[in-house]
Amino acid sequence: MAFKTGRIISLMIVFVFLFRALSFAQETRKESNPIVRQGVIDLKALDENKDGKVFQDQMDWNVISDKPGKCPLCKMTLQEVPLEKAKENLINNGFKVKQ
Numbered sequence: 001m002a003f004k005t006g007r008i009i010s011l012m013i014v015f016v017f018l019f020r021a022l023s024f025a026q027e028t029r030k031e032s033n034p035i036v037r038q039g040v041i042d043l044k045a046l047d048e049n050k051d052g053k054v055f056q057d058q059m060d061w062n063v064i065s066d067k068p069g070k071c072p073l074c075k076m077t078l079q080e081v082p083l084e085k086a087k088e089n090l091i092n093n094g095f096k097v098k099q
């Protein structure tokens with residue numbers, strides 16, 4: 001009896017572990033999109049072609065790309081803005097920008 005209970009508990013632990021691992025993987029996939037910027041955002045480094053402009057989502061300010069595209073989070077089309085404007089948007093919305 002004690003042996004069986006032990007087995008059920010260990011199966012439950014395995015199940016919980018798998019469930020956690022799965023939801024963690026999903027979160028990581030969502031956040032690992034390369035144009036969703038995290039932490040201190042270095043706008044000059046993001047402007048790969050050095051034209052002084054980047055494409056920024058007007059809802060998720062930390063979604064910034066040097067190429068036109070859509071936001072992976074809300075599917076809105078990214079808008080082309082000068083680096084200074086992108087920086088202003090980020091700072092006004094509480095994001096950290098490399099000076």
Ligand SMILES: [Zn+2]
Pocket residue numbers: 057059060063071072073074075076
């Ligand atoms: Zn968005």
